[in-house]
Amino acid sequence: MDLQQELDTLACPSCGDQQLILDARSEGYALARCNAPAEYGSCGQVVLYVRLLSGLRQMWPPARPAFEPSIPTALADSLAEAQVCHDSGAHTAATIMVRRLLEALCADHGVSPTTARGGFKSLNTKLQELHTSGVITGQLYDWAIHLKDVGNDSAHDTDSRASFDDAADAIALAQHMLGHLYVTPARYAQAKARRDREQAIKRLPITDVAYVVDLQEDGALQLVSLCPEAVSQGAQGPLAEVWGTDHGDPAEFHGLLEELHRKTASALTARSWRLGQLVPRSGSSTQ
Numbered sequence: 001m002d003l004q005q006e007l008d009t010l011a012c013p014s015c016g017d018q019q020l021i022l023d024a025r026s027e028g029y030a031l032a033r034c035n036a037p038a039e040y041g042s043c044g045q046v047v048l049y050v051r052l053l054s055g056l057r058q059m060w061p062p063a064r065p066a067f068e069p070s071i072p073t074a075l076a077d078s079l080a081e082a083q084v085c086h087d088s089g090a091h092t093a094a095t096i097m098v099r100r101l102l103e104a105l106c107a108d109h110g111v112s113p114t115t116a117r118g119g120f121k122s123l124n125t126k127l128q129e130l131h132t133s134g135v136i137t138g139q140l141y142d143w144a145i146h147l148k149d150v151g152n153d154s155a156h157d158t159d160s161r162a163s164f165d166d167a168a169d170a171i172a173l174a175q176h177m178l179g180h181l182y183v184t185p186a187r188y189a190q191a192k193a194r195r196d197r198e199q200a201i202k203r204l205p206i207t208d209v210a211y212v213v214d215l216q217e218d219g220a221l222q223l224v225s226l227c228p229e230a231v232s233q234g235a236q237g238p239l240a241e242v243w244g245t246d247h248g249d250p251a252e253f254h255g256l257l258e259e260l261h262r263k264t265a266s267a268l269t270a271r272s273w274r275l276g277q278l279v280p281r282s283g284s285s286t287q
C-alpha cells in the first residue's frame with residue numbers, strides 16, 4: 001500500500017472525513033491535508049504522521065486518548081479534550097475542560113442545572129449536592145472543589161494562566177476521580193459476575209445424569225442430557241440454560257466451557273456404576 005492509499009483509510013482528526021491528501025513526505029514522516037468540503041472551502045486540517053513499519057502514527061494534532069468504556073461519553077470527551085489541550089501547550093484551556101468534566105459528572109448523576117426558582121445553579125452548589133447525596137465523599141469532594149477552583153480561575157480571571165503543572169495535576173486528579181466513580185465499580189461488577197457464574201457452574205448437579213454442553217445457534221449455552229436411560233424416558237433435550245448469549249470475555253467463556261466438559265466427563269465415568277439410579281430431569285425442565 002502506498003502512502004496515499006494508507007491515508008485514504010484514515011479519518012481527519014478535525015472533521016472525521018476520509019479525504020486526507022498527501023502534501024509532503026520524507027523517509028520518516030508524512031504530511032497530509034484534509035480536502036473535505038467545509039463552509040469556507042475545505043477543512044484544511046494539516047496532519048503530521050510518523051512512518052512506522054506498522055503504519056502511520058498521528059503525531060500532530062495530538063491524537064485523542066482512549067478511555068475505559070465504563071466512563072460516560074460526555075466525561076471522556078471532556079477529559080480527552082483536556083489532554084489534547086495540555087499536549088498542545090494550551091494549559092489554561094485544559095483546566096477549563098476539566099471544569100467542564102465536573103459539570104458533566106453532575107449531569108450524569110441527575111443533578112438539576114436549575115434551582116426551584118428557575119435560576120442556574122453554580123457548579124459549587126451542584127458539587128455540594130453530589131456530596132450530600134453520597135456520590136462524592138471525603139477526598140473525592142476535596143479534589144472536585146480543587147478542580148472547580150482551578151477551572152474557575154482559568155475561565156473567569158483573564159489575568160491568570162494555568163501552568164503545565166496546573167494542567168497536568170488537574171488531568172491526573174480528574175482521571176483518579178473517574179477511576180473511583182466509574183472504572184473501579186465497573187471492574188468490580190465484572191469480577192463479581194464472573195465469580196457468580198463460576199460458582200453457579202460448580203453447583204450444577206452432575207452426579208445423577210450426564211450432560212453435554214450444547215452451544216445454540218443464537219449463542220446461548222445449554223446443558224443437554226446424554227444418558228440413554230434418560231433419552232428412553234423422553235428426557236433428552238435442554239435441561240438448563242446456563243449462559244445467555246452474552247459470553248463476555250471469550251477467554252473466560254472458553255475456560256468455563258472446559259470446566260463443564262471436565263465435569264461432564266467425570267459424570268460419564270461415574271455413570272457406569274450408577275446406571276440403575278439415573279434420575280432423568282424430564283419432569284421439571286423438559287417436555
Ligand SMILES: [Zn+2]
Binds near residue numbers: 044
Ligand atoms: Zn478534515
